[in-house]
Amino acid sequence: MIKTVHASNIGRVRSVNEDSVWIGHLAQGYTIGIVADGMGGHQAGDTASRLAVDTIADDLSSLEEGMSDEGLGAAVSDAILHANDVIYSEASKNEKYHNMGTTVEVLLLQDRSGVIGHIGDSRAYKIVNGQAVQITEDHTLVNELYKSGQISLEEMQTHPRRNVIMRALGTDPEVSVDLYPVTLSAGEVLLLCSDGLSSLVSGEHIAQISGMLDVPLEERADRLLQLALLAGGDDNITVALFELQDEVSGHNIKEWDS
Secondary structure, three states: OEEEEEEEEOOOOOOOOOEEEEEEEOOOOEEEEEEEEEEOOOOHHHHHHHHHHHHHHHHHOOOOOOOOHHHHHHHHHHHHHHHHHHHHHHHHHOHHHOOOEEOEEEEEEEOOEEEEEEEOOOEEEEEEOOEEEEOOOOOEHHHHHHHOOOOOHHHHHHOOOOOOEOOOEOOOOOOOOEEEEEEOOOOOEEEEEOHHHHOOOOHHHHHHHHOOOOOOHHHHHHHHHHHHHHOOOOOOEEEEEEEEOOOOOOOOOOOOOO
C-alpha cells in the first residue's frame, strides 16, 4: 500500500489560493495524485485549477483494473486533454474567466509503477538516495533560454521573465501533454508540488526533508510548507507526497489539508 499526504497553503502574499490538489486510492488498485496551479487572477485561477482537478479525478476514477503501461499513459493524457477542453470552453463563455489557465501534474500508479502527466511549471520529483531528482521539465521561457544556451543556470533564478509559462492547460484549444514513466521503490518518495515550493526551496532541502523516512509523512509535508513560508511565501504552496507503506509497522497515515 502507498502512504499519501497532501497539503496546501495560501502563502504570505496572495489573497486567494489558486492551487488545487487531490489524492485518491481507487478500489481498482490505483493511486492518483493531482496538483494544479491556476493563473488568471482572482476567481479565474482558482476556477481553472479546480476544473482541472475535478475533471481529471472524475475521468480517472472509472478506470478498468489491470491496465497496461500504455493504457495508463493514454488514460492520463486523455483526462488532461478533456480538462483542457472544459477550461477553455468555460473561459470562452465568461468574460471574467478570459485567458484563465493552470499547470497540472497527474500521477497515476498501479502498485509501484505508473505514469506522470505534466503541463506547465509545477513539478514532480523522486527523492532517492538523498537526492531530489526532478522528473518533469518546466514549460517556461527561462528553461527554453537555458536549454538554448542563452542564459546560465544562475541567471534563470533572477531573470525578469522567469514567471512566463510557455505551455498551460486551458489557455488554447489544443495542448500537448508530457508523459513520464515512474516507479516507486522502498525508501523512495514521490513529490508533486506547485512552484510556490520549488521556486523558494532548494532541491537539497526538498530532498533532506522529504527523505526523512523516520518522520511521519504529514510532518514532512508541513515542514516543506514552512520552509517556503520562511523563504517569503510569495505564492500559493502545495505539496503531495507518496511513499510505500511500511507493512511491518502497519501505520495508516490519512490524507489531510493544512
